[in-house]
Each structure stands twice: as structure tokens, then as C-alpha cells.
Amino acid sequence: MNRKVMTGELERLAGQPFPLPEELQAGFMSTAMQKPDRPVKLACRQYWKLYGAAAQRKFRDAGELRELVDSGRAVGALQDVDLEIGEGEIFVVMGLSGSGKSTLLRCLARLIEPSFGEVLLDGRPLIGLPAAELMKVRRHEIGMVFQNFALLPHLSVVDNIALPLRIRHDDPASIRENVAEVIQLVGLSGMEARLPAQLSGGQQQRVGLARALAVKPGLLFLDEPFSALDPLIRRELQDELVRLQARLKKTMVFVTHDFSEAVRLGDRIAIMKDGRVRQIGAPEEIVTAPADDYVRNFAAGIDLTRVVSCARIATQPTRSEYAVKVPADRRIAEAAEEVARAGGPVGLVDSQGRLVGELDAAAILRLVSGGLYGGGEGAGR
Numbered sequence: 001m002n003r004k005v006m007t008g009e010l011e012r013l014a015g016q017p018f019p020l021p022e023e024l025q026a027g028f029m030s031t032a033m034q035k036p037d038r039p040v041k042l043a044c045r046q047y048w049k050l051y052g053a054a055a056q057r058k059f060r061d062a063g064e065l066r067e068l069v070d071s072g073r074a075v076g077a078l079q080d081v082d083l084e085i086g087e088g089e090i091f092v093v094m095g096l097s098g099s100g101k102s103t104l105l106r107c108l109a110r111l112i113e114p115s116f117g118e119v120l121l122d123g124r125p126l127i128g129l130p131a132a133e134l135m136k137v138r139r140h141e142i143g144m145v146f147q148n149f150a151l152l153p154h155l156s157v158v159d160n161i162a163l164p165l166r167i168r169h170d171d172p173a174s175i176r177e178n179v180a181e182v183i184q185l186v187g188l189s190g191m192e193a194r195l196p197a198q199l200s201g202g203q204q205q206r207v208g209l210a211r212a213l214a215v216k217p218g219l220l221f222l223d224e225p226f227s228a229l230d231p232l233i234r235r236e237l238q239d240e241l242v243r244l245q246a247r248l249k250k251t252m253v254f255v256t257h258d259f260s261e262a263v264r265l266g267d268r269i270a271i272m273k274d275g276r277v278r279q280i281g282a283p284e285e286i287v288t289a290p291a292d293d294y295v296r297n298f299a300a301g302i303d304l305t306r307v308v309s310c311a312r313i314a315t316q317p318t319r320s321e322y323a324v325k326v327p328a329d330r331r332i333a334e335a336a337e338e339v340a341r342a343g344g345p346v347g348l349v350d351s352q353g354r355l356v357g358e359l360d361a362a363a364i365l366r367l368v369s370g371g372l373y374g375g376g377e378g379a380g381r
């Protein structure tokens with residue numbers, strides 16, 4: 001894995017209330033821009049999008065764009081973004097309103113033109129592709145789900161889902177088959193003939209999801225798809241997406257401004273601010289090794305036990321045998337009951353069954369009550 005060690009971060013952690021056993025430290029070597037651990041599906045390099053009259057031209061190098069933004073003559077909605085999104089991962093883009101999330105998603109999906117830079121799908125450049133070719137890519141390889149569902153009000157569930165397939169002239173038999181399959185997949189059976197107005201918000205968004213999946217895209221773009229839903233339904237659809245993903249293994253780019261949603265869904269999360277990416281990492285990395293205060297603030301108030309692994313709050317083993325052993329990479333919430341029942345410290349083991357640390361109930365309580373940094377400045381407030 002292409003990881004650069006941020007030694008400062010490790011030194012800082014070493015002085016904290018949870019000293020990491022040496023064997024575990026390697027797992028926490030972090031970098032502000034973590035690479036995917038699998039083949040790259042979608043990548044962008046030096047990606048820029050400027051808004052404003054001065055930005056309506058071709059640029060020869062990134063320095064020209066930087067100058068326009070720095071001098072206030074253009075809005076830098078995307079500034080020098082480099083990303084690699086792995087095959088089959090849910091890649092979450094997260095940030096405050098106006099940070100550039102939708103702009104990034106639309107530029108990646110080629111719904112809008114970037115001002116500068118390149119984007120590669122399966123290694124193939126999408127910039128400069130003839131319009132007809134690009135259309136083909138968009139219709140066959142990309143699915144989109146939007147916040148406001150974007151359903152046509154006069155079309156039934158079936159016809160809304162079939163629409164993109166009809167537009168690309170699939171044959172009627174394959175359309176019927178495809179639509180029936182995705183309706184079942186997203187749990188809309190029995191509602192085929194209803195109009196959008198006859199569905200709840202959650203059901204409407206299931207239609208939106210089914211319509212995107214019907215295309216059988218390798219790549220799915222979702223821009224705040226659950227933001228308009230109330231919390232319970234939202235949670236239900238998040239679980240549904242995780243369940244679907246386990247089965248379909250699509251590559252997804254998922255935009256949200258809700259950090260708990262990002263943590264629940266993301267294999268990796270990119271945190272954006274002012275058009276730039278501040279950090280890319282797995283949820284646990286973002287929470288335990290935030291690149292700056294902006295990132296750190298998002299983690300405040302979330303349930304750390306669902307994000308942080310046992311390894312992160314482990315201490316050195318004090319014995320050679322433990323009656324109860326738990327995988328070190330298990331989330332604390334999932335191990336807590338076993339630890340409570342053990343009546344003493346449990347051993348933590350790596351994937352080969354080797355003892356790498358020790359965890360007791362007191363450490364879990366300390367995390368819950370004081371956060372990762374012992375109740376002072378940090379993620380657990």
C-alpha cells in the first residue's frame with residue numbers, strides 16, 4: 001500500500017492516553033491522501049472548475065487558474081483536485097455547503113465541463129472524447145441519483161425506471177426484464193403502477209435508485225440522495241445501500257454533508273473545503289488522524305465505538321494467554337459485549353491469530369467518556 005508515514009502524528013498519538021502497541025502502529029501510519037487498496041476505476045488529475053466571466057476560456061497551465069482565484073477574479077469551485085477511486089468502493093465526498101461537492105461530482109460525471117485537468121474512467125481519458133462517444137459512456141456506464149429524486153410526475157414507477165433504457169433504445173423485452181429485476185432489488189414490488197405522488201419520499205428515492213441501477217452502470221454517482229428524507233427512513237435507505245453494495249459491488253461516488261452518513265457508508269471519505277480536498281481516508285483514519293481542525297470538527301459528536309477499531313485503544317499485552325480473544329480490527333461497538341462478559345482484559349489478535357494487544361472495559365469507558373484524546377481537545381467531545 002502506498003502510504004507515507006506521518007511521524008508527527010504517531011509521536012502525538014504515542015503521548016496520548018492510549019499508547020499503541022508497536023505491532024499495531026503500522027496500521028495507523030496515515031497520510032492525508034490515502035490511496036485506494038484496489039484497482040482504480042475513476043481518477044482525476046489537477047482537476048479545476050472556475051466560475052465567473054474571467055474563467056470562460058481555455059487554460060494552458062494550472063498557474064493561470066490559480067492566479068485568477070487568488071486575485072478574486074473567479075470562484076474556484078474546484079481547485080487542483082487529485083483523486084483515485086477504487087473499483088467497487090463507496091467513495092464519499094463530504095464537506096460543508098458550498099465546499100464544491102456537487103461541482104466535483106458533476107465534473108467527474110462529465111455533466112459539466114471542468115476548466116482544467118483530466119479524468120480517467122477505467123484508464124480511459126474522458127476529456128476530449130467526441131460528443132457521441134461521451135454520450136455512450138454516460139448512457140451505459142454511469143448511473144445518477146439526485147437529492148430531489150428527479151422523477152417525472154406523470155410516469156408510473158415502471159415507466160420512470162424504464163426511461164433511461166428507452167432513451168438508449170434497449171429492446172422492449174430486455175427493458176421489461178431489467179426493470180422487473182431492479183424493482184425487486186430495491187423493494188418496490190407491488191408499486192409498479194403508482195405515480196410518484198402516490199409514494200412516500202423514501203419510496204420515491206428507491207425509484208431514483210432503481211432507475212440508476214437499471215442502466216447496469218459500473219459507476220454510480222449519488223448527490224445527497226437521502227438528505228430530503230426524515231432520519232428513520234434515511235437510516236433505512238443507508239442500510240439498504242450497504243446491502244445492495246455487498247451484492248452488486250458497484251463503484252459509487254456518494255456526496256453528503258452528514259458526517260455520520262459518510263462514516264456509515266464510506267470505504268473512504270474525501271473531505272472538501274473551499275473547492276479543495278483536505279483529506280482522503282478510511283473513516284477510522286479521518287476520525288483518529290484528522291489532517292486539520294476543519295476535519296477534526298466533523299468527527300466531534302459521532303459515536304466513536306462504531307468507527308474506531310479495538311486496535312486503536314489497545315495496550316501492550318500483559319500476559320501470554322487470554323481466555324477471550326477478539327480480532328484487533330473489529331469495531332469497538334461490536335466487541336464491547338464480549339469484553340464486558342470476559343470479566344477481565346481480552347487479547348487482541350491479528351489476521352494470523354497472533355497476539356498483538358490487550359483491551360479491557362476500562363479502556364472502552366475511557367473512550368466513550370473522554371474521546372480519543374482523553375477528554376481534552378479532540379474528536380470525542
Ligand SMILES: Nc1ncnc2c1ncn2[C@@H]1O[C@H](COP(=O)(O)OP(=O)(O)OP(=O)(O)O)[C@@H](O)[C@H]1O
Pocket residue numbers: 051052075076077095096097098099100101102103104257
Ligand atoms: N453555476 C454556478 N455559477 C457560479 N458559481 C457556482 C455555480 N455552481 C456552483 N457555484 C459555486 O461553486 C461553489 C461550490 O458549489 P457546489 O454546489 O459544488 O457546493 P456543494 O458543496 O455541493 O454545496 P451544497 O452542500 O450546498 O450542495 C460555491 O461557492 C457555489 O456558489
Ligand SMILES: [Mg+2]
Pocket residue numbers: 101102103
Ligand atoms: Mg451540492
